[in-house]
Amino acid sequence: MAANLMPARVAQPYDVERVRRDFPILSREVHGRKLVYLDSAASSQRPQQVIDAVDRYEKYSHANVHRGVHALSQEATEAFEGARDRVRRFINARSTKEVIFTRGTTEGINLVAQSWARSRLGPGDEILITALEHHANIVPWQLVCEQIGATLKVAPIDKHGELIFDRFEALLSPRTKLVAAAHVSNALGTILPIKRIIDAAHKHGALALVDGAQAIPHARVDMQALDADFYSFSAHKLYGPTGIGVLYGREALLEAMPPWQGGGDMIRSVTFAKSTWNDLPWKFEAGTPNMSGAVGLAAAMDYVDALGLEAIAAHEHGLLEYATAELKRIPGIEIIGTAAHKAAVISFTLQGVHPHDIGTILDAEGVAIRTGHHCAMPVMDFFEVPATARASFACYTTRGEVDALVAALNKVREVFG
Amino acid sequence: MELKDLYRDVILDHNKRPRNFGLIEHPDARADGHNPLCGDRLTLSIKLNGDRVEDVRFEGKGCAISTASASMMTEAIKGKDRAAIDELFHKVHTLLTDQAAVPSPDLGKLAALSGVREFPARVKCASLCWHTLNAALEQSDAAAPATVSTE
Numbered sequence: 001m002a003a004n005l006m007p008a009r010v011a012q013p014y015d016v017e018r019v020r021r022d023f024p025i026l027s028r029e030v031h032g033r034k035l036v037y038l039d040s041a042a043s044s045q046r047p048q049q050v051i052d053a054v055d056r057y058e059k060y061s062h063a064n065v066h067r068g069v070h071a072l073s074q075e076a077t078e079a080f081e082g083a084r085d086r087v088r089r090f091i092n093a094r095s096t097k098e099v100i101f102t103r104g105t106t107e108g109i110n111l112v113a114q115s116w117a118r119s120r121l122g123p124g125d126e127i128l129i130t131a132l133e134h135h136a137n138i139v140p141w142q143l144v145c146e147q148i149g150a151t152l153k154v155a156p157i158d159k160h161g162e163l164i165f166d167r168f169e170a171l172l173s174p175r176t177k178l179v180a181a182a183h184v185s186n187a188l189g190t191i192l193p194i195k196r197i198i199d200a201a202h203k204h205g206a207l208a209l210v211d212g213a214q215a216i217p218h219a220r221v222d223m224q225a226l227d228a229d230f231y232s233f234s235a236h237k238l239y240g241p242t243g244i245g246v247l248y249g250r251e252a253l254l255e256a257m258p259p260w261q262g263g264g265d266m267i268r269s270v271t272f273a274k275s276t277w278n279d280l281p282w283k284f285e286a287g288t289p290n291m292s293g294a295v296g297l298a299a300a301m302d303y304v305d306a307l308g309l310e311a312i313a314a315h316e317h318g319l320l321e322y323a324t325a326e327l328k329r330i331p332g333i334e335i336i337g338t339a340a341h342k343a344a345v346i347s348f349t350l351q352g353v354h355p356h357d358i359g360t361i362l363d364a365e366g367v368a369i370r371t372g373h374h375c376a377m378p379v380m381d382f383f384e385v386p387a388t389a390r391a392s393f394a395c396y397t398t399r400g401e402v403d404a405l406v407a408a409l410n411k412v413r414e415v416f417g
Numbered sequence: 418m419e420l421k422d423l424y425r426d427v428i429l430d431h432n433k434r435p436r437n438f439g440l441i442e443h444p445d446a447r448a449d450g451h452n453p454l455c456g457d458r459l460t461l462s463i464k465l466n467g468d469r470v471e472d473v474r475f476e477g478k479g480c481a482i483s484t485a486s487a488s489m490m491t492e493a494i495k496g497k498d499r500a501a502i503d504e505l506f507h508k509v510h511t512l513l514t515d516q517a518a519v520p521s522p523d524l525g526k527l528a529a530l531s532g533v534r535e536f537p538a539r540v541k542c543a544s545l546c547w548h549t550l551n552a553a554l555e556q557s558d559a560a561a562p563a564t565v566s567t568e
Contacts, residue, residue: 031418354480356455357424360536364420373456386456386478415424416481 014315020396022047033366036404041345041392042370043236053299054292080291083298090301092222097280100247105213106136108232108247113140115260123149126175131157132185135375137211161188161337172204179208183215187376188337189345218343220309240300244293254280261286312395316344319393323402336388344393353416355389365408422532431485439474446557449564450549457483461553468499482539487546489526513540
């Protein structure tokens with residue numbers, strides 16, 4: 001047999017130790033022990049590259065954007081608008097007009113609720129969400145439904161924490177004007193069949209909004225392939241700064257929507273009789289924006305792309321499988337959320353021990369996890385638990401850290417006898 | 418901070434076998450407490466004789482600290498009048514928040530809660546039952562049942 005003379009394109013093995021060296025915080029100690037940070041689904045840590053980019057902007061380029069003719073203002077504007085284009089490329093939006101900077105996922109969803117839904121919907125119209133949603137994708141719809149008399153419907157989940165797709169489809173009707181769904185459940189890690197959800201919404205003439213907060217660090221999200229109408233996410237889950245996020249919106253929709261907040265930057269002209277609005281995307285960015293945040297987000301996207309999102313996802317998936325198997329070996333552990341497709345999140349309970357006690361004992365061992373309702377109280381109610389403990393993994397998580405989690409959980413069992 | 422200061426044997430014991438657990442039928446005072454941060458919920462029901470607590474029971478779901486604290490509280494307040502309870506509340510509050518406080522000798526078992534102050538995130542767990550008790554007693558003259566939240 002002839003040997004294949006073409007050299008195989010062998011991907012570099014994923015070097016998690018090299019990745020860890022980029023994250024200064026990972027070398028610190030907590031309560032005299034090495035930090036084991038397993039709470040990246042709440043907020044990921046930032047690499048030196050992001051810290052440096054923000055630092056450089058603050059030290060050398062800061063001024064207000066879109067205003068001055070002076071050099072610094074122009075530099076700041078270039079940095080800010082350059083970051084917008086970096087985001088556009090990362091999510092494959094058609095144009096920077098479709099990239100609105102927000103404070104985070106929550107603000108993006110509220111923007112759509114208060115601008116699009118409030119001006120377009122009324123009594124008899126329905127907004128359909130899923131039972132897996134974070135409060136950020138429930139409460140803005142409750143608020144707007146209260147204001148306009150529309151109805152909020154909820155598609156149910158099964159005992160694995162998966163959307164029951166038939167029941168979801170059965171709830172779609174000509175009354176459905178918007179489907180708002182998470183791409184990945186923050187409380188359980190379930191990856192929702194988002195493309196099918198979007199297509200089903202469109203088939204029924206409804207728009208689709210995606211809460212992408214938990215998906216953006218774990219998977220390549222392509223706006224043109226996904227065909228969502230709105231997609232909201234935060235930088236701080238993607239190794240970027242807090243206080244900055246992005247709302248992607250289809251240009252024609254954004255164009256037709258009224259402004260949400262009024263102020264500087266979002267106007268073209270103001271008189272006491274009437275004001276006119278700026279072009280997209282600035283129409284939705286009233287007030288001085290978070291420039292250093294945008295710069296940090298762009299740096300985070302550079303960082304993630306350099307590592308390779310696919311390589312990160314494969315690394316995390318390996319950890320998820322390893323941790324799931326290891327946790328199952330601990331007597332009394334029940335994993336909450338056993339969907340076939342999950343992101344790097346494990347929610348669990350330990351028989352006879354409240355998650356809050358687990359969290360405190362793990363913390364004393366240096367292991368940081370999230371305990372509580374994860375801003376998803378309806379999910380907790382569905383599984384009839386007051387709270388869960390949740391470990392989540394990121395590009396810098398190691399198998400050794402999973403082992404530390406398991407050892408600390410055995411310590412919990414020891415304390416509680 | 419030492420875990421064994423937080424999870425003392427008496428606390429683990431009251432968590433495992435909570436005393437006065439349940440509801441009193443036709444109580445003279447009743448209140449629900451809720452700690453949204455950790456999802457802890459408890460209901461206190463009280464039988465009064467004048468302003469003296471004749472009987473008290475609690476029901477709910479919570480962490481070891483909140484369960485043990487509620488259990489020990491019910492034991493501690495039975496038979497006490499409002500003034501004595503207020504005094505006890507003040508001493509427990511000091512114990513939970515003042516790093517330098519030396520447990521008052523009349524705290525009895527409640528002194529086991531002194532380890533909680535090393536764990537600021539857990540102080541609310543221990544104090545939830547006391548705030549709920551306050552709400553129940555204040556409401557005992559009023560008509561509507563009370564709800565307190567530690568957020």
